[in-house]
Amino acid sequence: MLANLWSLGGVALIVVATLGIGLWGSRSARTTDFSAARKPVREERNAAAISGEYLSAASFLGVAGLVLKDGVDALWYPIGFAAGYLALMLFVVAPMRRSGAYTMPDFVEARLNSLNLRSLSTVVVVVIGWLYLVPQLQAAGMTLSAIVGIRYQAGILVVALIVHVSVVSGALRAVTLVQAFQYWVKLFAITLPAFALLMVFLVSGQRQALDEPATPFFQQDTSAHVETDVTLRVTEPVWLTSSEEPGQEGAVYLQPGEYPVRAGSELRFPAGAAVPVVTGSVTDNASWLRPEQEGLPGVLATYSVLIATFLGTMGLPHVLARFYANPSGSGARRTALYVLGMLGAFYLFPTIFGLLSRLYVPQLLVTGRTDAAVLLLPHAMLGNWVGGVLAAITAAGAFAAFLSTSSGLVMSLAGVLSSRDVLWGKSMRFRSAAVLSCVVPVGLALVVHDHDIARSVGLAFAMAASTFCPVLILGIWWRGLTAAGAACGMLTGGSLVLLAALSSHLVGGHGAWSELIGQPALVTVPLAFLVTYLVSLATRSRVPGGVSRLMLRLHAPDRLGFVDSRPVAEQAPRQGRHER
Incomplete structure (x- = not known):
């Protein structure tokens, strides 16, 4: 407490x-300060x-x-x-x-x-x-x-x-x-x-080495409360006390293998017991220290x-x-x-x-x-x-x-x-x-x-990289980008990321292939770039007018005075200027 x-x-x-x-x-905030x-x-x-x-x-x-x-x-x-x-x-x-x-x-x-x-x-x-x-x-x-x-x-x-x-x-x-x-x-x-x-x-006494090919172990009697359904991977035999309901406890001996554990279970391990890990985690310390x-x-x-x-x-x-x-x-x-x-x-x-x-x-x-x-x-x-x-x-x-x-x-x-x-x-x-x-x-x-x-935040990064990154990079550095190309690229990249996220959530699984589905940027980002480029080439006649003037403002040194600090809405009249 x-x-x-x-x-x-x-x-x-x-x-x-x-x-x-x-x-x-x-x-001292004013109305316009909110945006x-x-x-x-x-x-x-x-x-x-x-x-x-x-x-x-x-x-x-x-x-x-x-x-x-x-x-x-x-x-x-x-x-x-x-x-x-x-x-x-x-x-x-x-x-x-x-x-x-x-x-x-x-x-x-x-x-x-x-x-x-x-x-x-x-x-x-x-x-x-x-x-x-x-x-x-x-x-x-x-x-x-x-x-x-x-x-x-x-x-x-x-x-x-x-x-x-x-x-x-x-x-x-x-x-x-x-x-x-x-x-x-x-x-x-x-x-x-x-x-x-x-x-x-550093000043403590004996401690477990992290470079040995052995699973971590509990240094003292330890309780673990499982809040969601998990599957545990056991690599070394272990004794533990398990209770799925209050007042119902029993000693359990687990051989190497995988065991489902229901949410709400209370597991108690004696000091020195090997640590079983949730499926998908690295089991032994030596592998934990080695990449790939x-x-x-x-x-x-x-x-x-x-x-x-x-x-x-x-x-x-x-x-x-x-x-x-x-x-x-x-x-x-x-x-x-x-x-x-x-x-x-x-x-x-x-x-x-x-x-x-x-x-x-x-x-x-x-x-x-x-x-x-x-x-x-x-x-x-x-x-x-x-x-x-x-x-x-x-x-x-x-x-x-x-x-x-x-x-x-x-x-x-x-x-x-x-x-x-x-x-x-x-x-x-x-x-x-x-x-x-x-x-x-x-x-x-x-x-x-x-x-x-x-990993959940990584999904947001994958979505941003698959939608806005192609538009920003090509929009800033290539005058041939069109609205149709940008729209098709964003829709392609965003749809594929959402589809991969939904598939990962519904199918689940562990391992690198399933992780690649959950983090799909390796596939979605190149595809979004390719679609944006090809559609822009196919619609090159619809490149906006005045693009040369805008590109000059984007890339001219600041000392030349081309920076526009006005909001975009104030830079030009709306009527007759936009495509629908």
């Missing part, structure tokens, strides 16, 4: 600080805000969980998450800023003069945002369930309410302050515990993850909007460079949590809740008040991850949904759009809660 109070205190502190900064920044920055933000602060918004639950919790479960193969996720900003910096961010486009729908309208394509891209933005919000809410429910003991569903609703209040209470500048603050909170919350726990590990144990399918799955994360970052709706706060294309590019450094510094530390969790919280391999490793490790290694303080710090960092990413996504989605003057005032429409932005992800998160957070 005392441990839960420490963690609850950390969560409460970060919520109060977040809402306080948002309310303070909203004191555009009032004035430029310093590059360093904007970089911190972008990093704070980008470091989601997948970064804070999911990376460590994947390392615990999959070993060094999981390190491709943080590499891809960080490298995505390299692609953004090299190919997109400066021309995008010079275009004056605030959102992806703004860009396709300015580049291709098509209101129908703008509507399609708005739908894609919403789908990507929803896919990205779902794992944030899943992580929030899991976190509150782990540290407070409330139901998973209640945790999701609580966080959704806090996110909504945080967004509608402040303008973009207030959100920028919140996101920058939360980056430093997350960096502190991951580095201090990581250093402290690593020191405890599954041959060609594993290599293809790795490349698919890299393509999704490297090319998907540029298509995330809450990322591009942040660079509008920079006054020039070169300033936006410098901001992206700062972001690369900030993300690289952060991603060093979740790996430490994953490594130590293999030794000190192996019961998570039994239950499948490996995403909780960061939250539970401090108490597992230090059962005193020091462990309580470190657990409170990690809980605060985890909550900052949910709030920063979720509020940024809701802000972006609400801005896109309220970008047309169809209701009375922008502020009222923005608040209504913010509600709509939350409802569908909350419903999905309440229904689906048995997937790895990082």
